[in-house]
Amino acid sequence: MANEPNFPGYKLPTQPSLKRSRQAEGFVTPTEDKIAQVHSILPRRVLPIIFLPGIMGSNLRMKPERQRQMGRENNIAWRPDSLAQSKILLEGDAAMRQLQLDPGLTEVDEYDPLNNPTGAPNESADERHDVVEVKLWYTLGVGIDTPLLIDDPITAKSRRTKDQKARERGWGEVFFDSYQELLETCEQRLNTAFVRGRLNRWWKNIVNVPPANWQASAQPPLAPLDEKTLQQAVKDCWFPVHAMGYNWLQSNRDSAVRIAERIRVLIKRYEEQGFQCEKVIVVTDSMGGLVARALIHPNIGNLKDQVLGVVHGVMPATGAGAAYKRMRCGFEDPGINSMSPITSVTAKVLGNFGPEVTAVLGNAQGGLELLPSQAYGDHWLRVTHGSKTLLSLPKKGDPYREIYKVQGKWYSLLREEWLNPAQIEDGPTFQKTCELLDKAKAFHNEIQTTYHPLSFAHYGADPNRSAWHQVVWEIDAKAKVLDIETLRIEIDDEQGKLRVNNSPAEFECTAPFSVTMQAPSDPGDQTVPLHSAEHQLHSGKFKGIFRQSGYEHQDSYKDERALQSTLYSLVRIAQNMEWAKR
Numbered sequence: 001m002a003n004e005p006n007f008p009g010y011k012l013p014t015q016p017s018l019k020r021s022r023q024a025e026g027f028v029t030p031t032e033d034k035i036a037q038v039h040s041i042l043p044r045r046v047l048p049i050i051f052l053p054g055i056m057g058s059n060l061r062m063k064p065e066r067q068r069q070m071g072r073e074n075n076i077a078w079r080p081d082s083l084a085q086s087k088i089l090l091e092g093d094a095a096m097r098q099l100q101l102d103p104g105l106t107e108v109d110e111y112d113p114l115n116n117p118t119g120a121p122n123e124s125a126d127e128r129h130d131v132v133e134v135k136l137w138y139t140l141g142v143g144i145d146t147p148l149l150i151d152d153p154i155t156a157k158s159r160r161t162k163d164q165k166a167r168e169r170g171w172g173e174v175f176f177d178s179y180q181e182l183l184e185t186c187e188q189r190l191n192t193a194f195v196r197g198r199l200n201r202w203w204k205n206i207v208n209v210p211p212a213n214w215q216a217s218a219q220p221p222l223a224p225l226d227e228k229t230l231q232q233a234v235k236d237c238w239f240p241v242h243a244m245g246y247n248w249l250q251s252n253r254d255s256a257v258r259i260a261e262r263i264r265v266l267i268k269r270y271e272e273q274g275f276q277c278e279k280v281i282v283v284t285d286s287m288g289g290l291v292a293r294a295l296i297h298p299n300i301g302n303l304k305d306q307v308l309g310v311v312h313g314v315m316p317a318t319g320a321g322a323a324y325k326r327m328r329c330g331f332e333d334p335g336i337n338s339m340s341p342i343t344s345v346t347a348k349v350l351g352n353f354g355p356e357v358t359a360v361l362g363n364a365q366g367g368l369e370l371l372p373s374q375a376y377g378d379h380w381l382r383v384t385h386g387s388k389t390l391l392s393l394p395k396k397g398d399p400y401r402e403i404y405k406v407q408g409k410w411y412s413l414l415r416e417e418w419l420n421p422a423q424i425e426d427g428p429t430f431q432k433t434c435e436l437l438d439k440a441k442a443f444h445n446e447i448q449t450t451y452h453p454l455s456f457a458h459y460g461a462d463p464n465r466s467a468w469h470q471v472v473w474e475i476d477a478k479a480k481v482l483d484i485e486t487l488r489i490e491i492d493d494e495q496g497k498l499r500v501n502n503s504p505a506e507f508e509c510t511a512p513f514s515v516t517m518q519a520p521s522d523p524g525d526q527t528v529p530l531h532s533a534e535h536q537l538h539s540g541k542f543k544g545i546f547r548q549s550g551y552e553h554q555d556s557y558k559d560e561r562a563l564q565s566t567l568y569s570l571v572r573i574a575q576n577m578e579w580a581k582r
Contacts, residue, residue, distance in 0.1 A: 045237040045579060046147055046275040047308070049186050049570065050244055050263060053174045054286025054314075054554075055370060056080070056350070058245030059109040066105040067119050070096075074128075075119025077106045080175050081131045086349045095422040097351065098359040103249035103366070110245070111167040126164065129172030134162045135180075136188040139195045147240040147275070148191060173245030179285070182557040182566070183241050186283070189567060190239035199227055206230075206568050214458075214565040217537060217545040225568055233575040238275075242266065246291060249364040253443050256294030260301035267306065276582060279308040281573050282452075283566065285557060286528070287370060289315030293447045300446070309454035309573030311566055314556045316528045317535035319372035319444070321380055321468030322520075324403070324413055326351075327358045329496035329517050332526075346554075353494040358418040363428045365436045371413075372399055373444035376532060383411065383484055383515075385475040390484040400441045405434045410487045410500055410515075411473060451541040454576060456569035458562050459533035460525025462549035467524030469531040472517070473498075479513030487515075527553035544569060 029035075060078040067075045076085050077100050089097065110117075113125040134149050149162040149169075160168075171183055192200050199207065207230060211222040244262055246255035263280055270277035284292045289312040295301035296310075333347035351357040361367030372380060374397055381403055383391035391411070394402035404413045407430060420428045460467070475481060482502040491499035496517030502510045523530040530547075537545050551559040557566075 043236040043238055044274070044276045046270045046277040047237055047239055047574060047577060048266060048270070048277065048280045049190070049239055049241045050259075050266075050280045050282045051174070051179065051183065051186075051241065052244060052246070052259065052282060052284045052288030052291050053179060054284075054288055055248045055366065057175045057178060057285060057288070058248055059173055059175070060101070060106045060247060060249070061109040061117070061119065062100065062102075063105045063107065064119065066099065066102060070099055073120055074123060075117070076109070077101055079109065080349070081177055086345075090345070090348045093421070094351075094353075094355040094359040094418065097356055098363065098420070098422045098424075098428075101249060101360045101364070103247070103364050106247060106249060108173055108245040108247055111170070111172050113164070113167075126167070129167045131176045132163055132167050132172045134166050134171075134184065136184040138188065139192050139200065147238045147270070149187060169240065170243040170245065174243045178554060179243070179557060182283070182563065183243060185563055186239070186567070186570065187241040190234060190241075190570065193230055193234045199230075203230065206564055206571075209564075211544070211546070211565070211568065214546050214561040214568070215461075215548045216565070217547050219537075220543060220545070222544045225571055229575055230571055233571045233577075237574075237577075239570075239574075246288075248287060248366045249360070251365040251439065251443065252287065252290045252369050253294055253300055253446075255291050255366070256297070256301040259291060260295055260303045263295075263303060263306060276579065278580060279306050279577065281308050281311070281570060283311045283313070283570070284315065285313045286315060286553065287366070289313070289317070290369065290447065292452075293450045294443070296452050297447055297450050304452065307452060308577055309456070310452040311569045311573070312455065312457040312459075312536065313562065313566070314459050314525055314528055314533070314553055315457065315536065316370055316532050318375040318377075318448075318532045320370055320528050320532055321372060321471040322527050323361070323367070323370040324372070324381065325468050325471050325496075325517060326354075327361055327413060328354050328415075330354050330357055330494065333495075354415065354492075355418040355421060355494055358415065359421050362414060362419050362433055363436075365439055368404075368433075368436055368440045369443055371404060371440065372532070373448070374398060374400075374441070375444070375448050375535060380470050381411070382470055383473045383475065385479065385481060386477050390475070390481065400437050404437050409485065410489050410498070415492075449539070451536070451539055453541065454573055455536075455542045456544040456546075456565075456572065457533075457536045457542055458546035458548055458556075458565050458569075459530070459536070460528065460549065460551065460553065460556070461523050461530045461533070461547035462525060462551075463523045465524060465526045465549070465552060466520040467522055467526055467529040468520045469522035469524070469529035473515050474518050475515050476513045480510050481513075482510065525551060525553040525556065543572065 061075040062077045079085050111125050111129050116125045118128045149165050151161050152159040207227050208224050210224055216222050244259050267277045282292050292310050296304040296307055330352040331347040331350045333344050333352040335344055378394050379392040381393045406412045416430045486503040487500045489498055489500050490512055498515040499512050500515050501512040536542055546565040556562050
């Protein structure tokens with residue numbers, strides 16, 4: 001909201017549901033009381049900010065039948081904010097992970113205080129989502145009902161705290177520790193940009209600051225944001241921030257369809273409350289960008305007309321080589337005694353052995369949709385021996401056929417014995433995963449050129465935060481390799497070290513030798529390589545691009561430059577809003 005008046009007098013409470021806040025109730029005072037009663041007119045316009053998290057950034061719960069099968073006291077499947085639940089996964093094996101993170105028997109753990117779907121009779125929805133404690137406060141003194149996160153008066157019927165209102169907005173559906181700063185910064189700063197007609201001093205971090213300070217790309221050129229433009233963009237409008245989780249184990253296509261429906265319902269609800277709500281702005285993290293692209297696609301979410309613009313954060317636009325690496329070798333673990341003990345624990349929770357990751361992502365279409373797509377290009381999976389490259393794939397532009405669906409090769413994506421460690425009857429098979437890969441390929445191709453015409457993006461371009469563009473298996477220099485295609489695995493430590501041998505040959509016997517997954521060497525954010533993220537720049541469809549350094553993928557929205565470039569981008573999008581006359 002651009003201007004918040006400060007007229008002297010008694011401020012009368014205003015309800016947005018009463019004639020769109022044009023009606024208020026005054027009170028009788030003694031004749032000698034000359035103090036005015038002030039009726040503040042509530043801004044009618046609402047432009048919601050919708051946040052879509054990355055993979056593993058949405059909290060999931062098990063359906064009742066799987067909870068019973070596993071004998072659990074509650075139905076939590078994935079909630080990284082919970083140390084107790086993270087410990088269960090940390091100590092669990094691949095079979096347990098497969099059962100707990102089953103795409104068909106999980107759903108988003110939404111906040112529902114009426115039905116309390118926690119799977120635990122003594123746990124309420126508020127207790128499940130209690131990590132959401134809102135720390136922000138607004139420098140506004142209007143004293144009226146608004147879409148803001150403010151505690152209801154103690155005397156209010158069905159009183160809700162600001163924490164509960166945030167939970168209703170979906171803040172407890174997402175990994176709160178990762179995203180709290182983003183959610184609260186957008187909520188607080190967009191709604192308090194001006195106080196009593198004056199620019200809030202926090203905005204001096206952005207107003208008249210050259211976008212190059214946040215590592216803006218030279219193309220497309222970006223001008224500094226001036227105070228007048230900011231004022232016009234936020235004038236007489238509220239910007240409530242919502243988070244919408246999705247089941248990242250399932251297809252991003254299906255997630256987009258569900259998110260589209262939730263947004264339509266949200267817009268309708270604001271309208272029913274007396275506000276003018278016509279569009280939303282979408283902010284994404286990582287895989288959430290793929291969901292957003294599907295969200296606006298005419299044959300999927302078909303929500304382009306209701307989305308004013310999109311801000312993409314660290315999106316694997318064409319996939320990430322890390323997806324192949326982690327399914328074969330697990331997540332990177334520096335060791336609990338390293339300089340990054342938290343990173344080590346996180347890797348153990350996510351799965352730092354290949355079978356632990358494959359048991360989940362190998363059966364999850366959402367996870368498979370993070371693999372490099374055809375748009376990623378050729379020759380990114382390499383096998384080297386000294387100075388020679390013995391194998392370089394894909395060669396013909398189809399990684400699904402040339403890598404992912406290749407059966408029985410030592411370099412194949414899928415180790416078949418890792419797909420169904422829980423030995424579920426009629427469960428996962430190589431053929432079923434190939435069917436999921438076919439769907440992933442179709443999805444990749446469907447959204448390949450889909451970007452909102454009013455898009456901004458930030459992503460890692462840091463040479464000190466290496467990521468896998470090229471994924472390289474290096475053969476021991478002393479090895480004698482007869483046929484690179486027919487090597488057979490004798491020992492796999494499941495973290496990137498293989499002992500292999502040539503296939504039996506009548507004419508020659510050879511000694512086994514080692515093959516090792518090489519560390520990443522390409523600029524990025526330790527997960528998404530710059531090569532993939534740059535697809536956004538090369539598309540020519542973005543209004544602004546920030547090629548940044550200094551952050552790791554999951555923590556990007558804790559970085560000051562990422563946050564400030566996001567706020568800049570949101571204002572640039574908001575200034576394009578053309579409200580219907582009513």
